[in-house]
Amino acid sequence: MNDLKKDNTEEKILNAAQNVFIEKGMDGARMQAIADEAGINKALLHYYFRTKEKLFNAIFTKVFSQIFPNLMTMVRSERPLEEKLGMFVETYIDLLQKNPFLPTFILKEMNRNPDFLAKIIKGSGVNPTEVIAMFEKEMDAGKIRRMDPRDILVNILGLSIFPIAAGPLITIMFFENDKAAYKAFIERRKKTVTEFVLNSILIK
Amino acid sequence: MNDLKKDNTEEKILNAAQNVFIEKGMDGARMQAIADEAGINKALLHYYFRTKEKLFNAIFTKVFSQIFPNLMTMVRSERPLEEKLGMFVETYIDLLQKNPFLPTFILKEMNRNPDFLAKIIKGSGVNPTEVIAMFEKEMDAGKIRRMDPRDILVNILGLSIFPIAAGPLITIMFFENDKAAYKAFIERRKKTVTEFVLNSILIK
DNA sequence: TTTTGATTTAACCAACTGGTCAAAAATAAA
DNA sequence: TTTATTTTTGACCAGTTGGTTAAATCAAAA
Known part of the structure; x- marks a missing residue:
């Protein structure tokens, strides 16, 4: 496992999620929008953070x-x-x-x-x-x-x-x-x- | 048209919508939840206020x-x-x-x-x-x-x-x-x- | 009573949403 | 190189959601 790449993707996700969640809130945020902003696939998003709730909790x-x-x-x-x-x-x-x-x-x-x-x-x-x-x-x-x-x-x-x-x-x-x-x-x-x-x- | 009945239903809807929207916000609110709280059918809700947005705007x-x-x-x-x-x-x-x-x-x-x-x-x-x-x-x-x-x-x-x-x-x-x-x-x-x-x- | 128009309902639909999966690509280990 | 492991992807799925429709109910007018 390449730590650099992993950290990078995870960081990209966290940044994207923070932007989207802060602007739209939990209910208004879409996993697809977060994936888009992070420049990755939605499946990959779920690979790093299994559920929307887990991701949201991490961000909050x-x-x-x-x-x-x-x-x-x-x-x-x-x-x-x-x-x-x-x-x-x-x-x-x-x-x-x-x-x-x-x-x-x-x-x-x-x-x-x-x-x-x-x-x-x-x-x-x-x-x-x-x-x-x-x-x-x-x-x-x-x-x-x-x-x-x-x-x-x-x-x-x-x-x-x-x-x-x-x-x-x-x-x-x-x-x-x-x-x-x-x-x-x-x-x-x-x-x-x-x-x-x-x-x-x-x-x- | 029975004005009394119409007013009553409309008022019930407005009350219910106000409760649900204020607690959940536009994104978190569900038309079904509003219908339930008003004690009516979801179709009737759309009969009085065609869309969720129209209803929300009215409430806001x-x-x-x-x-x-x-x-x-x-x-x-x-x-x-x-x-x-x-x-x-x-x-x-x-x-x-x-x-x-x-x-x-x-x-x-x-x-x-x-x-x-x-x-x-x-x-x-x-x-x-x-x-x-x-x-x-x-x-x-x-x-x-x-x-x-x-x-x-x-x-x-x-x-x-x-x-x-x-x-x-x-x-x-x-x-x-x-x-x-x-x-x-x-x-x-x-x-x-x-x-x-x-x-x-x-x-x- | 019959007719007319508004009100209410159950069933339904298409789009969206969070989430999965198997396979492909990339990386590391042997 | 070959093998094993991790990362990434496209296609897919089931449940939900806002919204529609045709028919049934109801109240009032004729």
Whole structure:
């Protein structure tokens, strides 16, 4: 068995599947479309990943675990809160801007199959304790006002994710379908979201 | 033609279709499932709405135009900003809590077919000018800090919608899959989201 | 009662979809 | 080279899906 060729085909499949699944979702994706995008035969697709479900699970797990841990490392840094938040928001919005279908994909599929989501989360060892502890430390230090740290995290995520997920709506309602204007709007939010959050939680 | 019977069947279909489409989305929904839920024959379903697409468009239009205008009336009231915002957030989160699949449904489908979304928005005459004008008036009056009013609106929507759309994730990560705890969390947010926003935009 | 038109149904169909299989091609081992 | 193993392919299949049709049922008008 040629490892190089095998790895190559498998990688081509994973890339193709990721593209198709993220855009169309589990129900909308077609095995034939994935095979086409990978430039291979449909039978070969089934040779590598026996079923659509197995392939989908592989992709969902991959995508999901690519996003969260990377951002955790940022939280762990020793920078002041303002900087950490700024970096997080900027990196995150940037990532989503480059993958505009990612938010709806994850949101839709986590609602379609919450059990599988639970399995992944438990398996990946990702838990938000660290982030929560960080916010609590800042509260103890009197730097930010007292509130449920979970609200802070959810708020940051909502402020970053929603504007991308609702991109088409915003583009039409606010910018008369001018995509460049929408893009600039999102670009600005890399700064304004941080300001908005800090303005709300910081004690002056 | 018996109007009563016709209306009744059509209404049964619309209700059933709304349930199925909102939960499964366009791709995941099955005409047979809709017929079953409506308690009728599949042929009858096609008799009332010739194609799946026509039925879906009817539902999407209906759902979409049910949500936005209702909330506009709230904005038009002469109450102070704090009250208006409080009412809006509370009503909106409450609506979403009762229809947890609504956010992902609309987000997913608006991304699947942005052209149709544009058509609906143009048709419904809904535009956010009024809300933007309202925020600008408050800025002129020195009540809230100067910023892009579109950001304020998007932020409020994101803070309200995202926690419902990401319900499964939050339930697992923050509440060890305890649905009641998640529900209480969302309940609390009816107040805390308003506080969070006011804290950020109000000039003290 | 008969007739007319709308409503409802069971049976059916063609296209699509995920998945299989046996054989061919390519690669590695002997 | 020959043999064994893995990778790739084209043809195929069974189940599903959206949609059709002709006939049956029903309600109201004549």
